[in-house]
């Protein structure tokens with residue numbers, strides 16, 4: 234295809250070799266997940282031009298990037314550490330991007346002010362980077378990456394170095410920027426399935442330098458085909474529309490949960506909870522108590538997962554396809570076996586509601 238990113242890359246680094254081929258449709262976000270050392274940073278390095286692959290065909294909207302030096306690629310990069318120039322003000326750090334693309338001083342400052350406003354740190358324009366918190370610095374780094382008006386945005390673990398309090402707000406800013414991307418294509422490297430879920434349309438899972446899974450994020454994470462994906466994606470995900478205190482599923486059920494700060498009622502959202510948060514009861518048992526979500530489901534299968542047994546559900550409605558972790562004793566007590574009907578109960582306080590990235594219609598990853 235000519236629009237968006239097309240990449241075929243082969244790179245050897247000592248005994249490690251990376252061999253991947255993928256497409257990202259214009260205007261969409263591809264998350265790259267994978268264990269340590271699987272080649273995620275190497276892949277980004279090849280796209281940005283900081284690494285020279287042995288063989289590569291990389292095109293962006295039909296334009297060949299391979300062979301071009303980093304500055305000629307129209308690529309914006311944001312890493313864990315925003316690498317701001319310590320001696321320049323925040324404004325000048327951001328203005329640096331349009332300046333280096335040839336904009337005059339006044340125009341570059343205007344562009345920088347616009348992007349600082351967009352990411353919510355306009356008030357810090359005159360500060361030096363040392364006077365910013367981690368979350369503020371990362372917003373400035375994002376403003377700098379966007380101020381260069383890149384055709385391709387590369388995000389390398391952009392939230393990994395932030396403390397847990399700063400992460401949701403910066404994730405919210407990132408999501409807003411990605412939703413407004415227009416035709417700009419983004420590749421996001423992350424360890425966190427929640428980032429993939431809330432920020433990306435498609436996911437590519439790398440292992441040992443090879444793509445082992447790819448497809449729409451929710452499809453891949455909900456039905457992982459490799460042990461790595463199963464481990465990182467061992468979360469239950471229910472898609473729907475955010476409400477003030479939960480999420481309404483397609484069939485109209487309200488799943489009660491705690492909305493993340495950037496969740497907006499009426500917008501696409503996803504309810505996330507761990508299999509350990511799901512209690513399983515005999516179908517006829519009543520289990521009233523603190524606010525809970527309940528559903529009747531059929532047991533699809535039972536698999537050992539370390540010290541616990543993971544039950545997967547099937548049936549009708551929003552609770553089909555969920556996972557619940559039980560002790561082997563509980564499985565025996567409840568006489569659970571595939572085909573049995575059981576009740577599930579999930580405490581509302583164990584469910585978090587996150588905004589979902591609104592996938593553009595027809596955003597597919599070519600095989």
Ligand SMILES: Nc1ncnc2c1ncn2[C@@H]1O[C@H](COP(=O)(O)OP(=O)(O)OP(=O)(O)O)[C@@H](O)[C@H]1O
Pocket residue numbers: 246247249267268269270271272273274275276
């Ligand atoms: N400069 C280098 N020279 C030789 N080998 C390297 C170099 N940098 C990385 N490697 C090797 O390349 C492989 C892939 O590393 P890479 O950093 O791309 O993985 P990653 O998936 O980004 O890992 P992490 O999640 O730990 O950041 C690893 O086996 C690593 O040891």
